[in-house]
Amino acid sequence: MKIHRGAPMYARRMKIRREKNRREKKLQGAHTWVRPYRKKNMKRILEKIVESVLTVSGATTGIVILLIVVFLFREGAGFFRHSEIETGYALCVNGGNPINRLTPEQIKAIFDYEIDNWSLAGGNDEEITPFRMNDISNYYTDEELGENYEFLPEKLSEIISKTPGLIAFVPEQYLPDESADVKVLAGGKLNPADFFGGEIWMPTATPAPQFGLLPLLLGTLWVGLCAILIALPLGLGVAIYLGELAGERVRNLLKPAIELLAGIPSVVYGFFGLVVLVPFIQKTFDLPVGETAFAGSLILAVMALPTIITVAEDAIRNTPQAMREASLGLGANHWQTIYRVVVPYSMSGISAAVVLGIGRAIGETMAVLMVTGNAAVIPHSLFEPVRTIPATIAAELGEAPHGGAHYGALFVLGCILFLITVVISVMAEVISKRQHHA
Amino acid sequence: MNSNLLKQNIAFGIFRALSLMVAGVLLWILGFIIYQGIGVISWEFLTTAPSGGMTSGGILPAIVGTLYLIAGSSIVAFPLGILSAIYTSEYAGNGHIVKFIRIMTNNLAGIPSIVFGLFGMSLFVNTLGFGDSILAGSLTLGMLALPLVIRTTEEALKAIPDTFRTGSLALGASKLQTIHRIILPMAFPNIITGLILSIGRISGETAPILFTVAAYFLPQLPHSIYDQVMALPYHLYVIAVSGTDLEATRPMAYGTALVLIVIVLVINVSASALRKKLQKYHA
Numbered sequence: 001m002k003i004h005r006g007a008p009m010y011a012r013r014m015k016i017r018r019e020k021n022r023r024e025k026k027l028q029g030a031h032t033w034v035r036p037y038r039k040k041n042m043k044r045i046l047e048k049i050v051e052s053v054l055t056v057s058g059a060t061t062g063i064v065i066l067l068i069v070v071f072l073f074r075e076g077a078g079f080f081r082h083s084e085i086e087t088g089y090a091l092c093v094n095g096g097n098p099i100n101r102l103t104p105e106q107i108k109a110i111f112d113y114e115i116d117n118w119s120l121a122g123g124n125d126e127e128i129t130p131f132r133m134n135d136i137s138n139y140y141t142d143e144e145l146g147e148n149y150e151f152l153p154e155k156l157s158e159i160i161s162k163t164p165g166l167i168a169f170v171p172e173q174y175l176p177d178e179s180a181d182v183k184v185l186a187g188g189k190l191n192p193a194d195f196f197g198g199e200i201w202m203p204t205a206t207p208a209p210q211f212g213l214l215p216l217l218l219g220t221l222w223v224g225l226c227a228i229l230i231a232l233p234l235g236l237g238v239a240i241y242l243g244e245l246a247g248e249r250v251r252n253l254l255k256p257a258i259e260l261l262a263g264i265p266s267v268v269y270g271f272f273g274l275v276v277l278v279p280f281i282q283k284t285f286d287l288p289v290g291e292t293a294f295a296g297s298l299i300l301a302v303m304a305l306p307t308i309i310t311v312a313e314d315a316i317r318n319t320p321q322a323m324r325e326a327s328l329g330l331g332a333n334h335w336q337t338i339y340r341v342v343v344p345y346s347m348s349g350i351s352a353a354v355v356l357g358i359g360r361a362i363g364e365t366m367a368v369l370m371v372t373g374n375a376a377v378i379p380h381s382l383f384e385p386v387r388t389i390p391a392t393i394a395a396e397l398g399e400a401p402h403g404g405a406h407y408g409a410l411f412v413l414g415c416i417l418f419l420i421t422v423v424i425s426v427m428a429e430v431i432s433k434r435q436h437h438a
Numbered sequence: 439m440n441s442n443l444l445k446q447n448i449a450f451g452i453f454r455a456l457s458l459m460v461a462g463v464l465l466w467i468l469g470f471i472i473y474q475g476i477g478v479i480s481w482e483f484l485t486t487a488p489s490g491g492m493t494s495g496g497i498l499p500a501i502v503g504t505l506y507l508i509a510g511s512s513i514v515a516f517p518l519g520i521l522s523a524i525y526t527s528e529y530a531g532n533g534h535i536v537k538f539i540r541i542m543t544n545n546l547a548g549i550p551s552i553v554f555g556l557f558g559m560s561l562f563v564n565t566l567g568f569g570d571s572i573l574a575g576s577l578t579l580g581m582l583a584l585p586l587v588i589r590t591t592e593e594a595l596k597a598i599p600d601t602f603r604t605g606s607l608a609l610g611a612s613k614l615q616t617i618h619r620i621i622l623p624m625a626f627p628n629i630i631t632g633l634i635l636s637i638g639r640i641s642g643e644t645a646p647i648l649f650t651v652a653a654y655f656l657p658q659l660p661h662s663i664y665d666q667v668m669a670l671p672y673h674l675y676v677i678a679v680s681g682t683d684l685e686a687t688r689p690m691a692y693g694t695a696l697v698l699i700v701i702v703l704v705i706n707v708s709a710s711a712l713r714k715k716l717q718k719y720h721a
Contacts, residue, residue, distance in 0.1 A: 047614045051529070058525035058535075060518050061542040061588065064581050068549065071560040237456035245450060246457070254457060256710065261464050263635075263702045265642020267671045268695050271678045272467050275688075302463055309460075335446035356548070363550025365645040366671075370679055390552040390645070397556070397649055402564065414556040418549060425548040429541060 068418065076415045079211075079408025082190050086206050087404065090175050091185040092160050092168045099123045102185060104194060107208035110167060118165060131159065131168040132207075149174065157182050169207040190405060195412065201376035201387075203396065203406040211409045213416070215378045219386035222379045223293050223368065224361040227300035231357060234301070235308030236350065242309070243316035244338055262306035270370030273299040278371055287383055291373030294382040299367045304357040311356055315349020315432075316342055352432040359424035363417060365390035389413050468699065475696025478689045484697075487657035492677050493686040497694055502659050503572075503667030504701075507651065508641050510576025510663070511583055516633060518580075519587025526588070527595040528617055547585035552645040554582045559649040573663045575651025583640045590632025594625040627716035631709045638705035642698060644671040670698050 084104045085091060091107070093099060102110070102121060109115040111130045119125045136145070136152075139159055145152050153176040160166055161181030176182050190211065198212020242254060273295055282290030319342045327337040343350070373385025374395060393410050400406035482496055489495035522539075530536040558578030568574040598621055606616040622629075644652075652672035660667045674694040677687045 047612060050614055054521055054525040054529060057518055057521035058530060058539055060522045061539060061546050061584065064584060065542055065546055067561060068553070068557045071557055071565070072553070075556075075560050234456055234460065237453045238460050241453040241457045245453060254461060256706070257461050257464050260703070260706055261460070263638050263642075263706055264467065265644070265671050265698055265702065267642065267644045267674045267678075268467075268471065268698055271674055271691060271695050272470065274678055276470060305460060333442055333446050335449045336442065339449075359548050363548075363552070365550065365552040366675060370675070390550055393552050393556065394645055394648055397559070411556060411560070414553050418553050421548045421550060421553075422545055425545045426541070428548075429544060 072411055072415050072418055075408060075411035077408075078403070079195075079405060079412050080190055080192065082405035082408060084188055084190055084194075085208055088172055089169060089207060090172050091207065092156070092170060092176065093183050093185060094160055094164045094166060095179065095181040095183050096164055097123060097126075097183060100185070101188060104190075104208040104210055105198065105200065105212075108200070108202070108205055108210055111169065111207055126165040129163055129166040131166050133170060153177070195409075199378060201392070203400070203409060209405060211405070213413075215376045216387060216389045216392050216413065217416070218378050219293070219372075219376075220362055220388040220390075223296045223300060223372065223386060223388055224358055226293065226297035226382060227304055227361040228354060228358050230297060230301035231304045231308055231361075232354060235305050235353070235357070236312060238305075239309050239312035239316055239350075239353075240338060240343070243313045244334075244342065258306050258309055261302070262310075266303065266364060266366040267370075269299050269303055270367035273367060273371040281383075285383055289373055289385060291371055291385050292383045293372060293379055293386040296368045296372035296386070296388070297382070299371055300361040300364055303364060303367060304360045307360050308353045308357040311353035312346070312350045315346035315353070318349065319345045348431050348434045352428045355424055355428045355431060359421050359428070362388075362424075363390060363421055365394050369394050389417050393417075471692065471695045471699050475692040475694075478693030479696060483693055488655065488690070489657075491683070491687075492655070492690060493683060494690075497668075497670065497673060497690075497697065499656055499659060500668040500670045500673040500694070501697065503651075503653075504641060504670045506572050506660065506667055507575055507579055507647065507669055508637055510572055511579035511640055512633075512637060514577055514580025515583035515587050515636070519584050520591050520629070522584075523588045523591035523595060524617060527592045528613070528621065543585050543588050546581075547589070550645075551582060551643055554578055555646040555649050557581070558646060563650055569664065570649070570651055570653070570666045571664045572651055572660060572667055575647045575667075575669075576663075578646045578650045579640050579643060582643060582646055583636050586636035586639055587633060590636065591625075591629050594628030594632060595621060597628060598624050627713050630716070631713040634705055634709040634712065638702050638709070641701055641705070642671050644669075644675055647672060670694060670701075674698060 085107070091102070097118065099118065099121060106115065106121050110121070110128055111132070113130070115121055116128050117125065118128055121128075136155075136159075140155050145155060152174045156168060156170060156174065157176035157179070160168055160176065161179075167185075170176075175184065178184050195211050196213050198210060199214050200210040200212045201215050202210040238254075238258075242251060246254065277295050277298060278290035280290070281287065281292060281295050323341050323345060324337055327341045328334070332340065368388050369391040372387065372391065374387045374391060375385035376387045376392065377384070379386045393413055396406070397410050400410055484496055484501065485498050486496035487499050488497065526536055526539050530539065555578065558574060558581070562568050562574035562577050563570060566574075568577075602620050602624065603616055606620045607613070611619065647669055651666060652669050653666040654668075654676055656666060656668050674691060677691045677694065
């Protein structure tokens with residue numbers, strides 16, 4: 001049955017195809033009807049390929065941002081897995097001591113002799129005796145410790161149990177066994193609360209490195225905001241001049257000058273600040289050092305100017321001519337028109353300029369690194385050295401061992417910087433959108 | 439009425455003075471660097487390696503390193519950036535995708551260069567195992583240049599009137615043919631200017647190369663893309679702040695700063711000259 005059915009089917013199909021061919025041949029002319037068809041097909045495929053490449057590359061920026069987020073936050077998260085105490089070391093106290101946990105700041109204070117009584121750290125009223133490994137020679141001779149320090153844990157255990165107020169900072173390798181007399185303090189993991197609320201940044205301190213964000217964050221904001229306060233009036237003035245007053249010839253001179261100002265590398269600004277501004281500030285204000293927040297703010301103000309001027313001028317030029325003419329027609333003069341009509345109308349663009357300028361100032365690294373003196377303390381005045389987040393990363397990443405707590409902390413700083421700038425970008429976007437809806 | 443006029447004159451006078459001041463600041467910086475650096479520049483300074491603990495010799499390895507990095511980052515950023523810009527301005531229309539891409543590009547442009555440095559170190563140097571190398575540095579700088587390239591290319595494409603697109607399509611050309619034969623050639627002068635300007639921007643960047651490529655002192659020239667190099671901006675930073683004898687290295691620093699400034703000036707001027715010339719040719 002199947003064979004019988006198959007044969008006529010095949011014959012019919014062939015017949016249809018032949019007929020179709022004949023029809024198409026007639027339609028297209030007898031010669032080469034196959035090739036152009038194929039060529040066209042190839043071309044269409046090629047176009048599809050190119051277009052899909054284009055589509056994929058449209059996502060480039062998204063992919064790069066995604067990669068940045070993934071890698072920054074992965075390395076940053078590593079920070080919170082590290083112990084509060086320097087890696088490879090532990091803290092031991094006498095077994096009778098009720099203390100179970102010390103914060104990094106307390107540990108630092110104890111070993112800096114700033115806290116000398118356990119009651120200040122929440123324990124009994126007892127004097128604290130900090131003990132580091134090089135203090136061991138006060139207790140035992142080298143012979144007593146053995147040739148390869150094989151008796152060291154034993155002796156340490158003795159010292160700790162004899163002195164009730166003692167706290168010992170010892171390598172894990174020589175850690176005495178835990179007993180009724182010796183208690184090993186649990187070194188907690190570094191926690192976000194200490195990081196974000198900490199007031200000391202001393203990442204190489206022993207026994208407990210101090211990772212306090214506040215001095216760096218405040219330093220960054222302090223320098224950045226002061227820079228904007230200096231740059232805003234200047235930038236706005238120049239933007240109004242460029243947008244409203246300047247003639248074509250002045251514009252053609254001033255615009256490239258501002259582009260050039262944006263093009264000068266930040267190290268050159270930093271270098272200029274270092275050799276010109278810093279000595280000048282030191283002399284004028286009679287300071288011990290010229291590397292201050294003020295020097296940083298001045299340099300940053302100059303660096304943020306091009307951004308502010310360009311964005312604000314765009315906004316001013318976008319004010320409809322009809323608004324200006326209406327104002328002038330009502331008898332207002334040019335200046336009244338500018339500050340009553342043009343500036344209010346372009347307010348959202350100007351605010352976007354300010355926000356973008358702040359972003360530029362906060363993220364700037366090299367110039368600030370070179371002129372602010374890099375003292376990681378909470379700033380109290382403009383005329384003190386400060387340290388910003390980007391400068392900290394640039395200055396310390398080279399020395400931080402890969403994968404350590406310090407390394408992780410610098411990546412956390414990077415994440416914070418990243419988040420700040422994303423917020424700023426989005427803010428600028430939202431603010432400048434408002435103008436179009438108004 | 440008179441007092442209004444007076445107010446206007448005062449306000450405009452202030453604006454004029456502020457503009458003069460900004461121009462003055464630029465001239466001051468340029469003038470200072472040129473004045474101090476011009477005496478240091480010599481054939482020897484440009485063609486020898488530093489010697490004597492950075493107090494004598496020249497900056498040849500740094501110049502060569504910077505050129506390598508410029509070339510490398512251009513190879514990374516230009517094709518990707520241009521393709522991405524063509525997609526957003528010609529294909530993606532005006533929907534949510536374009537909005538999203540634009541927000542991403544703006545964000546990327548706003549990310550501080552030091553964050554790119556961290557990212558480059560984490561991804562290229564450590565994870566992909568390129569080490570401190572031209573490759574890692576070029577990729578990092580390329581990522582940094584990407585938003586600049588995309589923005590300028592997009593603006594250049596946007597500047598072409600729609601009548602050219604519709605005209606070409608009406609004649610039976612496909613979309614790709616229109617882009618290839620009409621849009622790109624017309625936008626070419628502005629695209630090329632944008633590319634040159636973005637090169638100028640990244641040639642002076644220091645923070646991204648600190649941990650991905652820059653060497654403190656490396657008198658020989660690189661042999662492969664896996665070598666470290668010296669770079670001008672980093673060299674200036676190093677000899678400006680961390681020399682053992684700051685007084686003796688100062689002239690070297692002035693010279694390096696001048697070379698950097700000259701590179702930036704040349705790039706800016708040649709970009710605008712090229713734009714003028716090409717536009718004339720096209721018109």
